[in-house]
Structure formats: structure tokens, C-alpha cells
Amino acid sequence: MPLFDPGPKARREDLYDRERELETLINAVEKCEPLILLLGPRRCGKTSLLQVALNECRVPNIVLDCRVFEERIHIRYADLMKVLEKKLNEFAKPFNRVLEFLRRVRGIRILGSGIEFETYSVRNVSLTEIFEALSRWAEDEGRCLVIAFDEAQELSKLRGATILPTIAYAYDYLRNLSFVFTGSMMGLLYRFLKLDDPRSPLYGRGFVEVRLAPFPREQAVDFLIKGFREHGVEPPIEVLEYAVDRLDGVPGWLTLFGYTALNRGRIDREIVDEVLEIASGMVLEELKHFLEPRYQAAKRYLAILRAVAQGFDTWSKIKKFLEVEEGSKVSDSDLYLLLKNLLDASILRKEDNEYRIADPVLAYAILRKTIRLDKELS
Ligand SMILES: Nc1ncnc2c1ncn2[C@@H]1O[C@H](COP(=O)(O)OP(=O)(O)OP(=O)(O)O)[C@@H](O)[C@H]1O
Numbered sequence: 001m002p003l004f005d006p007g008p009k010a011r012r013e014d015l016y017d018r019e020r021e022l023e024t025l026i027n028a029v030e031k032c033e034p035l036i037l038l039l040g041p042r043r044c045g046k047t048s049l050l051q052v053a054l055n056e057c058r059v060p061n062i063v064l065d066c067r068v069f070e071e072r073i074h075i076r077y078a079d080l081m082k083v084l085e086k087k088l089n090e091f092a093k094p095f096n097r098v099l100e101f102l103r104r105v106r107g108i109r110i111l112g113s114g115i116e117f118e119t120y121s122v123r124n125v126s127l128t129e130i131f132e133a134l135s136r137w138a139e140d141e142g143r144c145l146v147i148a149f150d151e152a153q154e155l156s157k158l159r160g161a162t163i164l165p166t167i168a169y170a171y172d173y174l175r176n177l178s179f180v181f182t183g184s185m186m187g188l189l190y191r192f193l194k195l196d197d198p199r200s201p202l203y204g205r206g207f208v209e210v211r212l213a214p215f216p217r218e219q220a221v222d223f224l225i226k227g228f229r230e231h232g233v234e235p236p237i238e239v240l241e242y243a244v245d246r247l248d249g250v251p252g253w254l255t256l257f258g259y260t261a262l263n264r265g266r267i268d269r270e271i272v273d274e275v276l277e278i279a280s281g282m283v284l285e286e287l288k289h290f291l292e293p294r295y296q297a298a299k300r301y302l303a304i305l306r307a308v309a310q311g312f313d314t315w316s317k318i319k320k321f322l323e324v325e326e327g328s329k330v331s332d333s334d335l336y337l338l339l340k341n342l343l344d345a346s347i348l349r350k351e352d353n354e355y356r357i358a359d360p361v362l363a364y365a366i367l368r369k370t371i372r373l374d375k376e377l378s
Pocket residue numbers: 003005006007008009014015016017018040041042043044045046047048049184251252253255
């Protein structure tokens with residue numbers, strides 16, 4: 001698979017660098033660590049790293065893509081169970097002996113070579129019992145089974161049920177299961193799993209953490225050089241430098257640039273700008289997903305983002321900006337909560353008490369395009 005393929009990578013030879021992160025993840029999976037967190041901003045290669053590691057280890061695995069819930073404000077237990085039902089059926093194809101274990105779970109029916117949940121309600125089919133059955137299967141096979149939740153922070157939208165006690169139970173008693181949670185939103189992932197909250201069922205449990213960051217500048221340029229070289233192309237270095245200036249070292253954006261340039265058969269600054277436009281559209285859509293459930297404060301969030309994008313980067317500068325914008329006083333507690341939510345969602349990051357827009361593409365988009373978003377949300 002070429003380096004500039006826009007889908008997630010699944011094989012080691014397709015992955016650029018990430019040697020250290022991959023080793024840590026593979027090690028953890030091989031040891032069947034009960035809890036593994038794979039954290040990083042969007043488009044930094046979390047799904048790719050997870051897939052490569054699972055392929056390298058050749059462990060049986062069930063990966064639940066929670067991104068399907070991204071546009072939802074809330075999700076119900078039944079939504080999660082429907083996703084799980086589908087995944088269990090996929091899993092049972094190569095590992096059909098698992099059906100013998102699943103058939104004993106209350107509320108599960110065997111249907112030919114697959115399973116069916118009688119209903120999707122918490123009362124009728126228990127996630128704990130499903131995990132127990134899977135663990136018994138894994139134990140019987142003498143293997144470790146990895147259960148991964150990709151973009152797990154989406155599960156914090158779960159209403160009317162909580163899966164944390166089940167995860168904690170599995171952590172303590174189901175030794176043949178290894179849980180992986182990936183998430184772009186560090187705060188939210190911590191907030192969802194609540195690993196540092198004494199009231200959380202998972203409190204105090206140890207875990208392995210793998211973090212992915214954007215490539216440093218030099219590596220980002222090298223990534224582009226290698227990617228174009230695969231197609232026998234040697235673009236002018238200043239165009240590549242310009243691409244990294246605008247797109248930063250985010251692998252997903254660099255890949256999109258390479259992919260688009262090759263498709264257009266042109267590698268110049270205009271293509272970089274064009275990719276920036278496409279990428280802006282994508283990040284604004286994602287910002288909309290963040291703002292929609294918070295529509296009452298949407299204008300305030302946008303004003304804060306505009307302030308930060310323009311360089312009003314400290315608490316007091318942001319506060320003043322917001323007060324001028326709204327024409328009235330803003331309370332410290334309000335501002336604290338707004339900033340905390342933006343940090344939790346990894347939309348902002350904070351360094352030495354200065355706030356920054358985490359993704360340079362979002363910063364660009366906010367300065368040029370949020371007026372549209374303002375209108376759409378009002
Ligand atoms: N180390 C890498 N080598 C080659 N390509 C990569 C690497 N990391 C990421 N990519 C590419 O960048 C894009 C985004 O990667 P991926 O989907 O794995 O990231 P992610 O962090 O899961 O993103 P998202 O936040 O959208 O879920 C894909 O096109 C992928 O092929």
C-alpha cells in the first residue's frame with residue numbers, strides 16, 4: 001500500500017516510522033495487558049497503529065469503531081449492542097468455536113453460523129456475560145483476545161447504562177481479555193474512563209499508555225519525500241516545506257496532500273492551498289459535531305476559538321475578547337468550563353498558560369470560515 005493511501009494502514013511495511021510506539025503497543029498486546037490506551041490528536045495514525053500492531057501479533061481481536069456515533073448527541077445501550085452483535089458475527093466466522101461459549105449467554109440465540117440478540121436492552125443481554133463468555137473461549141484456546149474500542153470517547157455519550165463497571169470487572173477477573181481504548185480527545189477519554197477519579201470503577205488500575213503526536217518538522221518533510229519517491233517524483237523541496245508550514249506534521253493531512261497532488265499530477269503551492277481548503281471543510285464539520293449538542297453556548301465557543309486563533313492566548317486576553325464581543329461581563333467559572341471543554345475535546349491545547357488551537361488546519365479554518373458556522377448554528 002502506498003504511503004499516500006488515504007485509508008488507515010494495516011501492515012508494518014506501510015507505516016512510516018512509529019517504531020517506538022509500535023513496539024510498546026505490540027509488547028502490551030503480547031503480554032495481554034488488561035488495559036491499553038492509545039492516545040493522540042486526530043489523524044495522527046491511531047487506527048493505523050492499532051491495526052498494524054494487531055496484525056503483527058496475530059491475536060484474535062474485536063475492534064469496535066465508535067466513530068459511527070460521532071454525529072449523535074446521545075447513544076443508548078442498544079446502539080452499542082447492535083454494533084457488538086455485528087462484530088461478534090464477524091468474529092465467529094474464523095473462530096466459530098466461540099459460538100459454543102456465546103450460546104450460553106442469556107439473551108443470545110444461535111442462528112445458523114452466527115448469533116442474534118433477542119433484544120438489545122440492558123436487562124436482557126448483559127455485556128458482562130458476553131465478556132465472560134469471550135474470556136472463557138480465549139482461556140480454552142490458550143490465547144489472549146483483544147477487545148478494542150476505536151474512538152472510545154464517543155462512549156461517554158452513553159445514556160441509561162454504563163460500561164465502566166463491566167470493564168473494571170473484566171480487568172480484575174477476565175485475564176484472557178485485553179482492552180484497548182483509542183481516542184483523540186485525551187481529556188474526554190480520561191473523563192470517560194475516569195482513571196484518575198476515586199469514584200470511578202476503574203480508579204487506581206494500572207494501564208499501558210501509547211501516545212502519538214504529529215511528526216516533527218524534519219520527519220514530516222521526509223515523509224513527503226519518501227511518499228513522492230514511491231511514485232518516482234522528486235518535488236521541489238520548498239513546496240514540501242511550504243506544505244509542512246501549512247499542514248504541520250499531521251500524518252493524515254500530509255497524506256491527503258500527497259494523494260491530492262498525485263491525482264492532480266501537479267505539486268505546487270496551489271495544491272497545498274487547495275488541500276488546506278478541503279481539510280478546513282473536514283475540521284469544521286467535526287467542530288460542528290462538538291458544537292451541536294452545546295448549541296446554547298456555540299457562539300461563545302466560536303468567539304473563544306476566534307480569539308485564540310487571532311493570538312489572544314492567555315486567560316485574561318480571552319476573557320477580555322469575549323467581554324468585548326458580548327458587551328457584558330463573563331464570569332470566571334463560565335470561562336473555566338468553556339475552556340475546559342475545549343481542552344478536553346483536544347480542540348485547544350495549553351502550554352505554559354498559553355492557549356493554542358491544536359490543529360493548524362482548524363486555526364486556518366476558524367479565521368476564514370467560522371462566519372458560516374455561526375449562521376448554521378444560530
Ligand atoms: N505512520 C504513518 N505512516 C503512513 N501513513 C500514516 C501514518 N500515520 C497516519 N497515516 C495516514 O494518515 C491518515 C490518518 O491515519 P489514521 O486514520 O490511522 O489516524 P487516526 O489517528 O486514527 O485518525 P482519526 O482521528 O481520523 O481516527 C491515513 O491516511 C493513514 O494512512
